[in-house]
Structures are given as structure tokens and as C-alpha cells.
Amino acid sequence: MTDQFTAGPLTTEAGAPVADNQNSQTAGAGGPVLIQDQLLIEKLAHFNRERIPERVVHARGAGAYGTFTVTADVTRYTRAKFLSGIGKETEVFLRFSTVAGSLGAADAVRDPRGFAVKFYTEEGNYDLVGNNTPVFFIKDPLKFPDFIHTQKRDPYTGSQEPDNVWDFWSLSPESTHQVTWLFGDRGIPASYRHMDGFGSHTFQWTNAEGEAFWVKYHFKTEQGIRNLTQAEADALAGKDPDSHQRDLREAIERGEYPVWTVQVQLMPVAEAAGYRFNPFDLTKVWPNEDYPRITIGRLELNRNPENIFAEVEQSVFSPHHLVPGIGPSPDKMLQGRLFAYGDAHRYRVGVNADQLPVNRPHATEARSHGRDGLLYDGRHRGAKNYEPNSFGGPFQTGAALWTGTEVGGVTGTHAAPAHAEDDDFVQAGMLYRLMPEEEKERLIENLAGSLSQVSREDIIDRAIANFRRADENYGKRLEAAVQALRG
Template identity: 70%
Template sequence: MSKRVLTTESGAPVADNQNSASAGLGGPLLLQDQHLLEKLARFNRERIPERVVHARGSGAYGYFEVTDDVTGFTHADFLSTVGKRTETFIRFSTVADSLGGADAVRDPRGFALKFYTEEGNYDLVGNNTPVFFIKDPIKFPDFIHSQKRDPFTGKQEPDNVWDFWAHAPEATHQVTWLMGDRGIPASYRHMNGYGSHTYQWTNAAGEAFFVKYHFKTNQGVRSLSAEQGAELAGKDANSHQTDLLQAIERGVNPSWTLYVQVMPAAEAADYRFNPFDLTKVWPHSDYPLQRVGRLVLDRNPDNVFAEVEQAAFSPNNFVPGIGASPDKMLQGRLFAYADAQRYRVGINHTLLPVNAPKAVVGGAVNYGRDGAMATRNGGRAEKNYEPNSYQGPSQTDAAHAAPYALTGWTGTHAAPAHVKDDDFFQAGELYRLMSDDEKSRLIANIAGGLSQVSRDDVIEKNLAHFHAADTDYGKRVEEAVRALRED
């Protein structure tokens, strides 16, 4: 086999990659050494801005296979036939820490899934929890600032974390999830995934349904205690990345079963609480889980930077038969996620192989032009405006999902408020479902953080939330915090 020749960026052969060109032995370097200058300049530019949230992540390719008929709810083509398979890419992540953070920490996990469907890419961007801390996107930047490193101390501060939660009673439900036994997954393979938001499905007859996605791990849910997490993070900061990589390399392909909860759209306005509130779940007794298919991961990326770091997801990437709901947090993310990727990776990030749709030969067909790294840019055979008289691509006039006016949704939640439509009831329900041992660990985790807060008023506000969720819950947290502060 012939020897492969090292070249410069322009394709010229490199004469010497071990020594810089200099003016004589030991003399100063020469500015004419194009290879040296190019190599150093490129090295300075190897990184792109890391994600503000979900910076630390791992990814894998796989497929989604339909196992049950859901055509009564959606006309999405990739869900149209039992047995149909669609290629997928998934990115798991921690939320709060930076790219260099540890995997085995107490934090929600991102569960972002890209379906390369025959009708374009469908991105489902969720977490490993069915709820979130807030219900309005205007609070998201403040929430993340409170959880990230403090600008003065340069580290996460319990004062900031708990102060925000003290002023966000709607966070009580998610805090109970986070501080409970599932707060530190043993691996990415051993946790569930959720769409978290409410989405809209539309069937071929134009009937609309609101749905929630539940990916149940087929490996079984396994989690770490706070002590186990700290020990593992110290031994191997990349523990979850290592586990996922090695499992797939061994042929132990992780899988999840997808279920959905389905609410006929006409029932949304009169449901007993706002069904689009991201801080609440729909009880399974109201809307049981219905099986859809299975997700299998069977291939590792060849290059983590190119395929995992540059992977770009947007919940606004829908396909016919699937659309958004009035969920305020989802509506905010429809803009924010895509905009983040335009900033991080560039306006042409969808041309990268991991992001490019596979539905159309040669990539997406539209009138977007120019920008950095443009490779598909029209020219002699294509116009850059629409409509035109040259058989350019044109609209289908077929909406992906039903307009809200046709779903019966008026823009307001009409059901009367009652005791179960507040920020605390579902957090209390979750607490009451726990065993005595689970409750004890939850209390210890909350008290461990809350007891470090320096302001008494912030502690009292948070204690009031737990008291409102459940009398025993609040009493035990209060006693545990007091005991730790007296030590």
C-alpha cells in the first residue's frame, strides 16, 4: 500500500512536520513557514463555544422501530407502519456543569433524540425527568445563572441555588425528583427519558391529540447514592461516557421502550389542571401509557467533537403529523435552541453530516444562502428567491399539525382552580409514593444543600414549600436542616 502523504490545508505536501523553518541552525523562525503558521493558527481556533447548558454530553447512533399501531393519533410517516425502522442519533448530557464536569453528579440529564425520517429530521429534546423547575421561559436565564458558577467565587453556590428555588415555588416538584433516589443515574443506559413537554399529534383525518413521551429503559432504572456518586466522579469523571462507549463496543446495545400518554385535544381546556404546565405530570390513571416502539443504540460516533459536540437539536424541527403545544416553556425553546446552535456552530450547521437530513439527496432544499462555511449555495441552476418562474422548490400547503383553533384550545385554561392545581400537590404525591428509606435519603440530600445557605429567610422560604407539599415532608426537612446547622 502506498504511503499517505501529509498535506497542508491547501493540499500541498508537507516537507517537515518535526522542525520549524529557521534562519540557520538555532536561528529565529521564518515567517515564510506556512505549515507552522497554519498549524498554530488552526490550533488556536479548534474549539467552538460550549453549550451554556447541557455542555457535558455523550452520544450514539441507533434506530427506532415501531411496535404498535398509532396511526389513529398521528400521520407521521416514520410511525406509520409496525416494524418500520428510522435511523436515530441521541445525545445524553448533564445540565448545569461545564464541558469538563464529571458525569456522576446530582443533576437532571438531557435526553435529546434526532430521528432521520423520510420527511426530514425530527428532534425530540427532553430530560430524564418528566417535569422541570419552571413553567415560563422568561425565568430560564435567571434559573440557569443561579445554578451555574458564581461570578465571584467561580463555583456553584448553595446560596444561589436555593435562593432561586425559594422564589420559585413551582420548582418544588422537580426539586423532589432531583434530590430523590433518581437524582444521580448509575449510567445513561440505566435511566428513563421523557419528552417532558406536551406535544401535539394530528392524524390523517385532521384530529388533534396532545401527547407526552416516556422512554422506559429496558436495562432497568439504576441510580447512585450521593456517596457512590462522589466516589465514582473522583475515580472517573467520564464514567457515563465510558459506560456507554464500552457497552456498545461490546455489542450490549442499550434500548428503551417508547410509550405515550394521549389526550384528545378537546379535553385540554377543561382538564383538572393546566395540561401544558411543565412542572406537572399527567397522572397515568387519567391518561395511561400506550406503547409505540423501541429505541436501540448500536453504533458509537467515530469522532466525538464532529458528531457529539457539533450535534445540533431544536424542538422546532417537526415533521408532518407532529407539532407544538401551548406549553410556554416549549414555545420559548422553539426559538432558543436553534438560535444557540446558529451561534455555536454557525448558520450552516445543518450541513454537517450529524445534523443533515437524510430525506433529500444533497441535503435540505430551501432558499437559505451564504453565511460561513456555505457548501450548498445555489448558483447557475437555482434562484435565491421565492416564488419564482424556474420550477424552484415550493410550499406544500399541508400543515404539520392542527392549528390551535381547530383543537378546541382557546388560549386559556378554563378548568376551575382547586386544591390539586397548585405548585405543591404533585410534589407531595411524589413524596408520599416513596418508601421510608427513599424519604430518608431525599431529606438528607435536601438538608445537605439547604443547610449551607447563609440567609435564614431563604431557608424559611424553601421550608415553606416542603411544608405545603406534605406536612411530614416539611417537618422532616426542617428538623434535618436545623440539626446540621447546630453541629
């Protein structure tokens, strides 16, 4: 760990030497403090402004730097330069997080985990903003603010309310698959190192010939999957709220660098329209038997941040940070996030958040005409701030980053195009039936423990009906467990 302040006199923020950092200036030895003490004013004013607004979601997090190494030739699928050859290495920063908890919440809680990777490529930063689950609760961004409101504190009680959580889930049948994930064994990872990561959304890869493929990302932990039971998590959260952050930092300090095998599933664009379910539906996975996972690389974390605020709290990730050869898909949730993430960071950190060291490109230079605003450092000096210009400024390339998607129809609000096997319950039932009996028992116990806290019978009945539609045995067992707890 480096420390640039090991020698020399203490100074003010403006560089003036500090004579006394122990005693405020006063009117005599026992008199009141003087407003002329600018060191005191500076320190108190800075202290009042040291925090920035926490993230609305994913507020509680930890991060580390590392390296992504390509292990397979994928140039037939994408022209992204950081994927252009076996053995090619790219620096990365990975931020893990919980979703619903505030900045001061505990790590060991039942909640999805954010898995956001920033690749510092030679063509600019590529952000892959995913989770530790391959699916999500909803499929349309219009519902996202409502969903998050149910996960956060109720405006009247000031607490997270089971009524709100289960009312929304029961009225949103597409959530059944993700809820099954969340209340299963993988709902509480033992650490950030012992869980998988997923890009979750469908993205587009485009090769040098302009041929496009739909792609899903998987990060498979080489440390092995380890989870906590609810009882273990409750004890750990009370004993060590920083358990996951501490585990990650100390593992890297010991030289036990966590590693993930990076895999992708690839679908030719022409197959999407006729696929048996909507391949852009975030509540569904692509079965491996249809599109087998292909190993393409290795991701290792090997360096801790030196300042959590500067490098973790102020780090920003956005799905719109793309590079040539990688693009978005018609996934509605992804389309909403393309705007929402960048906008959240402009509000939370400032319009120049991308200029901070953790966020700016490391392997190339950012050349834009953006000027002024909070955190602007004057890096452009007197260069012209418009394009086109006649003074040698940055210019457009004319080369598309990805292949366009054919669209048609009348503008308006539409449900997603129907596919032959579109269903909100099939994959949730498949996931349940894949679980060993002991895991099914824990799933039912976890669900019943939460659902039994709901005050209204109609919400409970509606939720159980969704699980019954996923699997009759699933719903029947859950109903019996809830009734037993409610007496």
C-alpha cells in the same frame, strides 16, 4: 472504525505535501523561527480555533446512533410517516448530557440529564429534545435565563452558590416537584443506559383527517433503573470524570446495545380545557390512571460516533424541527424553546449548522433558499435563492404540518388559565409519599446537605415552607435534618 488517512503522504490543509512535520523552519540551525513556515502558522492558527463556544446548558454530553422501530399502529393518532406502520425503522442519533456543568465537568453529579433524540425521517428531521425527568423547575420561559444564572457560577465568587440556587427555588414554588425528583434517588443515574427519558413537554399529534391529540413521550430503559448515592457519585466523579460517556461507548463496543421502550400518553384535544390541572404545565405529569401509557416502539443504540467533536459537540437539536403530523402545544416553556434552541445553535455552531453530516437529514434532501454564512458549502450552486420563482426551484406545499390551536382574548402578559386543581405542591407531595422509607431518608439527607449550606435563615425557612406545603411530614423532617447539620 474507519480511517480515511491510513496511506499516502501528509499534506497541508490545502493538499500540498509536508516534507518535515518534526522541525519548524528557522534562520539557521540555532536561529529564530521564520514566519514563512506556513505549516507551523497553519497548525497553530487551526489549534487556536479548534473549540467552538460550549453550550450554555447541556454542555457536557455523549451520544450514539441507533434505530427506532415502530411496534404498534398509531395511524389513528398521527400521520407522521416514520410512525406509519408496525416494523418501520428510522435511524436516530441520541445525545445525553448534564444540564448545569461545563464541558469539562464530571458525569456523575446530581443534575437532570438531557435526553435529545434526532429522528432522521423521510419527511425531514424530527428532534425530540427532552430530559430524564418528566417535569422541570419552571413553567414560563421568561424565567429561564434567571434560573440558569442561579445554577451557573456566581459573577463575584466564580462558584456555584447554594444561596443563589435556593433563593431562586424558594421564591419559585413551582420548582418543588422537580427539586424532589432531583434530590431523590434518580437525581444521579449510574449511567446514561440506566435511566428513563421523557419528552417532558406536551406536543400535538394530528392524523390524516386533521383530528388532533395532545401527547407526552416516555422512554423506559430496558436495562433497568440504576442510581448512585451521593457518596458513590462523589467517589466516581473524582476517579473517573468520564464515567457515563465511557460506559455508553464501551457497552456499544461490546455489543450490549442499550434499548428503551417508547411509550406515549394521549389526550383528546377537547379534554384539555376542562382537565383538572393545566395539561401544558411543565412542572406537572399526567397521572397514568387518567391517561395510560401506550407502547408504540423500541429505540436501540448500536453505533458510536467516530469523532466526538464533529458528531456530539457539533450536533444541534431544536424542538422546532417538526414533521407533518407532529406539532407544538401551548406549553409556554416549549414555545420559548422553539426559538431559543435554534438561535443558540446559529450563534454557537453557525447559521449553516444543519448542513453538518450529523445534523442534516439522512433519509431525504433539505431544499431551502438559505445561502452563504459560516460553513456554507456551495451545495446550491447557481440555483435561484427565492420563492416563488419561474426556474423550477423548491415550492411550498400548502399542507399544514399540524392542526391549528384555537385562541382568543386580549394580547398582553397573562398567567396561565386556571384549572380546578392547579397547585404547585400536590404532585411534589404525591411523589414524596410514593417513595419507600429508605428513599425518603436519602432524599431528606440530600436536601439537607445542600440547604444547610445556605447563609441566610430566611431563604432556608422559605424553602422548608414549600416542602411542608407539599407534605407536612416532608417539611418537618427536612427542617430537623437542616437544624441538625447547622447545629
